[in-house]
Structure formats: C-alpha cells, structure tokens
Amino acid sequence: MKQVIVIGGGVVGLTSAWWLLEAGFGVTLLERAPQVASAASARNGGQLSYRYVAPLADAGVPLKALQWLFDKNGPLRFRPEADLRQWRWLASFLKHCSAAVNRTTTGQLLQLGELSRHAMAQLETHVRLDDFAWRDAGKLVVYRSAHTFAAAASRPDAGLVLSAAECVAREPALAAAEPVLAGGIYNSGEAVADCHAFCQALAARLQAHPGFRAIVHADAHSLINDSRRIVGVRTNRGVLQADAYVLAAGIQSRTLAQTAGIYLPLYPLKGYSLSAPIRAIDTAPEISVTDFERKVLYARIGSQLRVAAMVDMVGEDTRLDAHRLATLTRQVRATMPHAADYDHIVPWAGLRPATPGSAPIIGATGYDNLWLNVGHGPLGFTFACGSATVLADLMQGKAAPMPLDGLSLR
Template sequence: MQEIIVIGGGVVGLTSAWWLLEAGHKVTLLERAPQVGTGTSFSNGGQLSYRYVSPLADVGVPLKALQWMFQEYGPLRFKPQFDLHQWTWLAAFLANCRADANRKTTNKLLELGELSRQAMVQLEPVVPPESFQWRESGKLVVYRTRKAFEAAASKPDSSPTRQVWNAAECVAHEPALAAAEDKLEGGIYNSGEAVADCYAFCVALAERIAAHPRFTGFVHGDALRLLTSGDRITGVETSSGPVKGDAYVLAAGMQSRALARTAGISLPIYPLKGYSLTAPIRPSDVAPEISVTDFERKVLYARIGGKLRVAAMVDMMGEDLSLDARRLASLTRQVRETMPDAADYNSVTPWAGLRPATPNSAPIIGHSPYKNLWLNIGHGPLGFTFACGTASLLADLVQDKTPPFTLEGLTLR
C-alpha cells in the first residue's frame, strides 16, 4: 500500500483517486478550488462519446483552419503570441495532420473509449446514473455539405450501432433539427452514446471518495512547486503548506504544465479554450433527445436533465478564461438558427473552459521522468468521456499490472 497524492480535483483527478483507492492505496486529493469539478469539468459539453472520436489533427485541417478564421461562424480563432510553447505545440500538431497519424490515433482512442464505457458501468453501484443525470441518448453527427457527408458515410465501420440517415430521416428521428433540414445533407447516428452532467458526476464521486476507508482527505490550496530529490518527487509545495506522500499523480488539467515545469518536465499540452451555453428547457420547447454534433460548425447539443447544453469553438489564445462577447453572440446566433425552439435562449448561462490538448488529441497516461510521479493529462475536449478509462489504466500501471492494450501513443515518450 502506498500513500498517493493526486493533484487535481476535476473529473480526471477524481476518477484517478477512486481507482487508486479501490486498488488498495491511501489517497490524498489536492485541489486548488474550494469545490471539486469547478474548472474545465464544470460546464463542458456533457457528451460521453465512446465511439465517435475524431482527433483534431487530420489531413486538410491546416487549410480548413485558415478558412475558419475568416468565417462569421468559424469554430477556430488563433491569436499568435510570443510564447515558444504555443509554436512548438503547433509544429507538433501540424506534424500529426497526416492520414496515417490520424488513423493510428483514432484506433487507439476507440480502444480507450470502449474501456472507458466499461469502466463507467463498473461505477454504477457506487455513483448511480441518476445522481448525475446520465442518459443513453445516442449520438447524431449532422453534415451540411455533400462532400463531408459522403466522406463520413463511406468510411468503413463494422459497428452494428451505426446508421446513415439523409436529412429527412435526421429530422424524423430528431425533430429539434426541423428548422435546419434544408441546410443538412444527412447524418450518421450511433446508439450507445450518452450525455450527463460532468459537474454533478464530480460532486457525487467526491462524496463517495470522502467516505472511502483509505481516503486521507482533501487539501484545498494552490500547488506551487514539485519538490524533488534525485529521481524522485519528495513533496508538493502548496499555499496550504507542504503535502507529502510515497507517490504523486499529476491530473490537474492545464495547471499540470506549469507545475511539471517546476520539476524540469515539459508537457506537450496547450489550452484550447471552448465555450458553452446552458439554457432551461420549457414545457413548450422542442429540445433534442439525441445528442447532436454539427460537424462543419463543430457545435455540440446535449439535453441534460431540464437544460440544453451547447458547446463549441476552439480559441488558441493562451490561458485566457474571459468570456468573449463576440464569440458568445456568434454561438447564440448559430444555436437560434439551428434549433430555434429548443430552449429559452433569453435565459442562457455562458461559460468558458480551457481544454488541455496534446498535438495528436490523445491523453498522456503513466510514467514521468521521476520514478514516483505519474501522469493522467491531456484529455482535450474528451475528459469526461475518457476519465474512467484512463483512471483504470493508471491504477494498473501503478500496480505494475499489464494494461488491457498497448499504450503506444498514450505516453509521454
């Protein structure tokens, strides 16, 4: 049994803590905010997309990115900065914009997605699905251009859950899309995908963690520096005092990069700022029952309980969490145009979060250059989807167990 310090109280840190507790370790969880789950986990898209994984790095993306930046509804905005990390990350990202690299990453993420789905099922007796508004909604990806739709429909996929629908069939299955029917070419539907409230999941899991007999407590304070001696971490200097254990897990989202740097570790993650809108659903509204992704505009729609969650956009502007009124106005216009009667858009709650992304869109799990420091970082926009899977992998690695599949492409190396 080890005493392990997990750094980060978002969905990735909390799931890491739970799986390590269940593996027989003592765990202390360090979180800088007064409440868990209030960072990037707080108001994300809410989709659990185990089969629909689409790495951002792909053939043609650099050209598309240039086009997006000049579009009114463009999903990407880029602000060049005097930041070496921004440019080295971009160079690595561009190196991954190849068909072979995308295919390799996609296959690995599909393996991780299936493991994550199974791991979430294992949690049901501990964290009941109704406690975080989990619902198996299925997922429909709709396409506005013939070229994109035909390319997606022609991709080989042996999944029995996959269905290809024309525009009329999309609306027949999801009436919330009626106003956009004449702008759609078609869609691809997968059953088995789900939606849920990530923040509610974090709160419910934190309660179970707090009651675990091997849990040694929450420490709320800023992690300032990793303390080192030779090839080992000896503690974490925090605003609440030093925190020490036998081993350490870095699962603090974008904060992980600055903290790792204090120990001489360079982590290849960059903040992709995303926005979300949350609007109440009235009895007269026609809100989507299926989780919908607008492929070209990169907008996600998910009905979570009595609210509609809309998430979109990628801003590459460093660690800026401000709410840009123009971006929010653009997103609101898109939503009103696509699903005008889905919710009360006059009562919207806006939000922005920093998604810690790697150049190839795959998370980093496992060993670090220090013998007793473990990594669970870089989940990008799929933190909620992959959290349970990467936590179970991490626990296997800490226990020196062989993971269920090779981790090539999912490690720091």
C-alpha cells in the first residue's frame, strides 16, 4: 500500500485524506494545531454555494476596489507590506480583471462546484448530515443597486428573479431591509452547514478507516527534496517520510512550497465572521442570504446565525479588528435586526488562501511525488469534496473527472 502524508488538517486536507483512503492509499495527516479545523475551517460562512462561484477578479473590480479603500466601512481594506509576494499577487490579480477571463474561470468553477455537490452526496453514506447541521436552504442574493440588479437579472442563468417585496415574502428575515433593496435572485439546491462540525465528523471517520495511520500534530517547517522527489517533511517533532506528499495546508502551503523551490501564487484574504445564538423570539433566515453590494453572507447553522464578510489584505494577521467587527455588527443589525441575539456575538477572523484568479490549484508539481490541493479562497468548504476527488484520480494515474485548464500549477 502506497503511503501518503497529507499536510493540513482543514476541510481541504481532511477531504483529500478521505478520498485517498478510499482510493487505496495509506494516509497520515499532519496538522500543526492541537485540533483539526482550527484555522480557516473553524467559523467560516458555512455556505455551500455550488452555483454562486464568481471569481473576485472581474472587469471594473479595480475601480470598485479604489472606491472601497476610501470607505472606512467598505468591504475591502488594504495594508501595503514589504513582501514581494503581496505585490506579485496583486499584479497577477489585475491581469485577471477582465470579463473574458472571469467568464472562463466561472465556467471552470461551476464544473468543480457540481462535482463537489455529487461528491458531498457520496460522503453522506459515511458522515451523517445531522452531524454537521447540513440543510438544503437555497440561496438568495439581494441587491441594493437597481443597475447592478438589472445586470445580474439579465443573465440567462440568473435563477429566479424577485422584486424586493418578493424577496421578503420568501425570506421574512429581510423585512427591515426591504426599502433599500432593488430585488434579488434565488437559486434552489444551495446548502448551508457547519464546516467545523463537518471536519470533526470526517476526522472521526478517518481514524476508523483501516488505511489510516495517524493524525500527527506537529508544525511542518520544510520539505526535504532530493533532485526530483520529496524525501521527507521536517517538523518540530522530527522528519516524517512517505511515498508521496500532498500539500493542503491553507496559506502555510506557500511557505512550505517555497522550501522546495516552488512559488505558489497564494495570498491570505482575511475574513471575519459573527456567530449569534438564535432565540425562540428571533426571526432568523431560513434561506442562505448574500447582500451583494456589502459582500455580507447570512446563514442559519443549527441554533446559530453565522454572518461572514469583508476582505482584508493585511498579510498573515489573524487579530480581531474592533473597528471592522463594529462595522459588520452595525450592518447586520440594520439588515436583520430581529434575526438573533446580537448581545452575545462570538467574533472570529481567519485567513482564506486565494489565487489571483480565484481558481484552486490541484494536481502535480515538478516533483513526481508532491501534489497540491490549495488556493480555494472563500470557497474551501464548497469545493473541498470535488477537489479531493480530482486529486485522488490524478494520484492514481487516472484522467481528471473535469478539464483542469486553469486549475493546475502550470
């Protein structure tokens, strides 16, 4: 049995480990934190948005970004770094900001999303949906700008187009926001779930699998290479060795790859979330809601309202910013004032490892036994199962289940 070390214990690393086990590999999982799913997978937005996958880079985005930078309460914040990786990523991002590139990437991500939907359904035979609060909630994207709404509604694949009043009829939690809404677009089949609980349940299944060796909690420092192969992972607990290695360690992947001479075009997009308990008197949303202009996501996950938002380009800084959290809380109270108990909010911030074009990097490297599953940005939970199936097929020498143009290191 060929042995594999999967580096990273978030949702991407865990799903990679599972599909490799099912493909007949022996697997060891290497995670630096004391518990799996402690970083970007801990309190993310919880939306499984298989159809709402538009890349961040698009025509007009640079101008919008400039406007947001001058708005202290805007969805984007930028802090220049003395780090060439930030500027190299930004230069590549600007190259991706065209309508044609956006359309091509969106098509690829839609295929990966559909593959993920089917892969998640396969996993249901091993991990119970109730274990991670999965709900087929549907998704409603609401718009405040009439012009932006009209453009979105004119697309042939838009979904069900609703007026502001129809949005409120379908999702009463939006009643207070009706006067400022131009309309919305609804799609069924989109889900919400607790990513952290999903990871915990999947980790338990991994440990019961006959091909699984162990979860090793250690900090990976570097990849040891010998010409065309990786011969080990140097950690604070010594060197770990296997026949093959999978890099799925979120933003840490770029530093580890660099130790083997590989540049990964990843940047940590810092995002925030709020979790608030839902009481019997609250009118929490049943549908997954995205406030398009404000870039705020709302999802009911079990007995909690999860709100996720904002993109801070501030390097590997996970500190909670009081001003950003206050801004988000104000916006949430104005949009859904009766959805949850906002006096008992639990805030969170995490780093979402994104590529300039928003497409993940899956597959081979210049080393014949080092593989990648990185760069999922804010859609790690959405794409995790699909990208894991792609990785497992490639590592078995099979053809990928979808075209990988734009999804490989090349």
